[in-house]
Amino acid sequence: xxxxxxxxxxxxxxxxxxxxxxxxxxxxxxxxxxxxxxxxxxxxxxxxxxxxxxxxxxxxxxxxxxxxxxxxxxxxxxxxxxxxxxxxxxxxxxxxxxxxxxxxxxxxxxxxxxxxxxxxxxxxxxxxxxxxxxxxxxxxxxxxxxxxxxxxxxxxxxxxxxxxxxxxxxxxxxxxxxxxxxxxxxxxxxxxxxxxxxxxxxxxxxxxxxxxxxxxxxxxxxxxxxxxxxxxxxxxxxxxxxxxxxxxxxxxxxxxxxxxxxxxxxxxxxxxxxxxxxxxxxxxxxxxxxxxxxxxxxxxxxxxxxxxxxxxxxxxxxxxxxxxxxxxxxxxxxxxxxxxxxxxxxxxxxxxxxxxxxxxxxxxxxxxxxxxx
Numbered sequence: 001x002x003x004x005x006x007x008x009x010x011x012x013x014x015x016x017x018x019x020x021x022x023x024x025x026x027x028x029x030x031x032x033x034x035x036x037x038x039x040x041x042x043x044x045x046x047x048x049x050x051x052x053x054x055x056x057x058x059x060x061x062x063x064x065x066x067x068x069x070x071x072x073x074x075x076x077x078x079x080x081x082x083x084x085x086x087x088x089x090x091x092x093x094x095x096x097x098x099x100x101x102x103x104x105x106x107x108x109x110x111x112x113x114x115x116x117x118x119x120x121x122x123x124x125x126x127x128x129x130x131x132x133x134x135x136x137x138x139x140x141x142x143x144x145x146x147x148x149x150x151x152x153x154x155x156x157x158x159x160x161x162x163x164x165x166x167x168x169x170x171x172x173x174x175x176x177x178x179x180x181x182x183x184x185x186x187x188x189x190x191x192x193x194x195x196x197x198x199x200x201x202x203x204x205x206x207x208x209x210x211x212x213x214x215x216x217x218x219x220x221x222x223x224x225x226x227x228x229x230x231x232x233x234x235x236x237x238x239x240x241x242x243x244x245x246x247x248x249x250x251x252x253x254x255x256x257x258x259x260x261x262x263x264x265x266x267x268x269x270x271x272x273x274x275x276x277x278x279x280x281x282x283x284x285x286x287x288x289x290x291x292x293x294x295x296x297x298x299x300x301x302x303x304x305x306x307x308x309x310x311x312x313x314x315x316x317x318x319x320x321x322x323x324x325x326x327x328x329x330x331x332x333x334x335x336x337x338x339x340x341x342x343x344x345x346x347x348x349x350x351x352x353x354x355x356x357x358x359x360x361x362x363x364x365x366x367x368x369x370x371x372x373x
Contacts, residue, residue, distance in 0.1 A: 001326040002032045004068025006061045007039040010075040012284040014042035014307035015314065017072040017092070020049045022315040022322075027054035031326045034058050034067045043307040065089070072322060074314070075301065076100060082107045090114040090330060092322060094133075097345055097353075099246050099273050102360050108346045109362065114330060118318065120244050120353070121343035127243065129321075131179045132313040136303040138183025138239065141266040142172065142191065144302075145235040148264045148288060148295050155290060157262035159234055162192025169193050173229040175221065175250055175275060176239035177204040180268050184237050186212050198229055221250075230255040238267040238275040244355050251276040253292070261293040271300040334367060341367050 003026055005017050016039050018026075023033045033055045037047055047057050058064055065071060065084045073081075073093040082104050085091065088111075095117040097105055108115050118129040127134075142161075149170060151158035163169030172188040174181045177199035185208060188195045198221040199205050205218040219225050230236055230251055236259070240247050247269045256265070256278050267279040274280075278291050282298045284305060289296050303310035321340060324333040334341045344352050350365040351357040357364030 001070060002034065002068045003070045003072060003322065003326060004064040005033065005035040005039055005055075005072055006064045006081075007036040008073065008075050009061070009078060009081065010301070012304065013075045013301055014284075014304040015074045015301075015310050016040045016043050016045060016307075017074055017311075017314070018319070018322075019043075019311050019315040020045055020053045020055075021312075022319045023050055023055045024053035025319055025323060026326060029323060029327060032056065034064050036061055036064050040311075043311045045308075045311070070322065070325065072318070074304075077104060077108075079104060079107075082111075085111055085113055087111050088113070090116065090325065092116050092118065092318065094118045094130075094271075095345060096271060097356055098244055098359055105346065105351065105356065105360050105362065109349050109351065112349045113346055114344065114348075115346040116321075116343045117244070117345050118314075118343065120345070121321065122339035124339075127179075129314065129317040132317040133303045133310065134179035134241070135183050136306060136310055136313065137268050138180040138185075139187045140302050140305060141180070141184045141237045141239070141268050142187040142193075142235070144287070144297050144305075145172070145237065145264045145266045146170075146191065148297060149234060149262075153295070154288075155262040155293065155295065156264075157234060157260065161188070170234040171196065171232055172235045172237065173233035174198070174237045174239055175226065175229075176241060176269075177201065177208045177218070178239065178241045180241060181237070181239035182208050182212060184239055184268075185216055188235075189213055189216060193235075196229055196232070198225060226250060227255050227258070231258040233259065234263050236263070236265045236276075238265065238269045238279070240269045240275040242272065244353065246273040247275045249275060249277045253277045256294055257292045259292070259294050262295065264295045264297065266297045268302065270298040274298065 070090045146161045149159045159170045161170045172193040174197045196217045198219045269275040279298045351362045
């Protein structure tokens with residue numbers, strides 16, 4: 001098959017869909033790869049590196065789309081990208097369609113696009129591709145929070161994360177004990193912070209304690225405990241994850257007003273709408289804003305800050321699925337993997353994700369295939 005890798009068009013998206021190692025895997029399996037010139041530059045992968053593993057360099061995004069049967073990318077589709085998709089193409093990306101515009105899903109349906117959302121693919125009750133980015137986001141949440149607590153940042157509280165003898169460490173409060181929350185807790189604890197994690201699910205909290213440390217304070221989340229935790233935090237990390245849905249607001253603006261002056265909120269959930277009422281999307285070059293005397297860090301594509309690590313992680317997690325479709329065809333790949341099928345949002349002009357169908361008022365049809373072998 002012909003696989004295309006366009007350069008990302010969203011501002012400051014520095015990742016690329018596949019590292020040269022992933023392209024090498026596809027080419028050695030007999031497939032053709034077309035990558036837009038400079039697509040890997042921001043992750044420090046040169047065009048020459050892609051050429052050496054057998055990729056074809058093309059000079060425009062339009063040419064990538066025209067020459068490819070499968071498109072692999074990172075960021076959610078823009079309206080312009082949907083417009084240049086060819087009928088019946090397959091698209092792999094982080095789609096986040098639940099918070100997109102209705103006309104995007106309508107165009108995917110009208111063009112009979114097979115849209116596969118990385119963030120919805122399941123394996124062994126986990127989200128393998130999303131988790132690779134969540135591991136990064138959890139660690140970065142602590143790294144960024146630590147940076148903006150420093151005195152040289154605007155209104156920063158001037159707190160050393162780990163404290164010193166006789167001086168208390170920073171209080172890091174994490175909402176959510178999933179992959180993001182677990183990695184954030186591990187990173188914060190490693191820096192010597194006082195770590196408190198809230199989640200509704202006792203089993204998740206128990207797993208976190210067992211896998212990370214009993215030195216983490218775990219609390220069952222409800223409006224009362226969340227309000228207390230928010231008020232206590234020097235660094236508040238919003239790590240709420242909900243598969244394929246808009247995140248509910250867990251932290252109200254009144255709770256934010258109760259926080260200490262110069263404390264920091266890192267809302268990792270912002271790519272699904274955010275879990276803090278006062279949050280709004282920011283960018284890598286302009287990552288923060290101050291509201292209610294609290295620093296807000298709300299970068300939706302946070303893993304792009306470490307684009308090379310993120311690209312390798314994404315390649316490792318996604319290449320088995322891309323290769324499976326290229327080798328065996330879409331229908332056979334989905335037929336043999338129900339977890340993979342859960343990532344399919346649209347197919348052959350129908351919406352195959354029930355949640356999306358309800359959100360946008362379109363017809364839902366469950367995927368059903370017979371083997372073509």
